[in-house]
Amino acid sequence: xxxxxxxxxxxxxxxxxxxxxxxxxxxxxxxxxxxxxxxxxxxxxxxxxxxxxxxxxxxxxxxxxxxxxxxxxxxxxxxxxxxxxxxxxxxxxxxxxxxxxxxxxxxxx
Amino acid sequence: xxxxxxxxxxxxxxxxxxxxxxxxxxxxxxxxxxxxxxxxxxxxxxxxxxxxxxxxxxxxxxxxxxxxxxxxxxxxxxxxxxxxxxxxxxxxxxxxxxxxxxxxxxxxxxx
Numbered sequence: 001x002x003x004x005x006x007x008x009x010x011x012x013x014x015x016x017x018x019x020x021x022x023x024x025x026x027x028x029x030x031x032x033x034x035x036x037x038x039x040x041x042x043x044x045x046x047x048x049x050x051x052x053x054x055x056x057x058x059x060x061x062x063x064x065x066x067x068x069x070x071x072x073x074x075x076x077x078x079x080x081x082x083x084x085x086x087x088x089x090x091x092x093x094x095x096x097x098x099x100x101x102x103x104x105x106x107x108x109x
Numbered sequence: 110x111x112x113x114x115x116x117x118x119x120x121x122x123x124x125x126x127x128x129x130x131x132x133x134x135x136x137x138x139x140x141x142x143x144x145x146x147x148x149x150x151x152x153x154x155x156x157x158x159x160x161x162x163x164x165x166x167x168x169x170x171x172x173x174x175x176x177x178x179x180x181x182x183x184x185x186x187x188x189x190x191x192x193x194x195x196x197x198x199x200x201x202x203x204x205x206x207x208x209x210x211x212x213x214x215x216x217x218x219x220x
Contacts, residue, residue, distance in 0.1 A: 006151070009149060032207050034207070034208075034209075036209070043211045043212070043213055043214075044152075044199065044201075044209075044211040045211070046208050046209065049207070049208070086151060086152060088209075090207050096142075096154060096157050096165070096167060097142065097154075097157075097201075097203060097207070097209055098154055098168070099144070099151050099152035099153075099154075100151055101149065101150055101151035102151040102152070
């Protein structure tokens, strides 16, 4: 079964502080992992995916298969990063896309 | 290019009433999904359609039915609405590299 766990409902940091949003998953095969973001009054949108290994808006995420984790990190948070962040998983062979419960990031000035 | 369009944006129903949420995408994607978003519970998958002509249950299918009318359209029906179905509903379509494109959401209140 596919399962995504985001242990933190709310993460509150000050501007300039490092940020790490945690994501753990369970899946028996090789999953595709994603981070989606929902800014206030905007549609949910893709932030980054593990296979592209890219940095988007200063965020990176590394897939750790040993720990079954895909944590999202940013060294210096900005106020505009305040949003709802969802970790998502899709199994191989066009299986369903499932999401975690989300973490609200609040960056204060 | 509209992407994913959902209608209506807002709806209030009385317990027991029925309604259909419409979703259409113009990106020629094979896969379409319906999720509900509730505080503290994230996005939960209701039903999905991997391709035209197929539908499968997700995590929370009870009380819902779906129809994949054609490649563009995927509708969600509540036959007898209950207060527990008060939620924000999102439709999404997924491209070949698994990126999901979401609609703007439908805020449904069942009283």
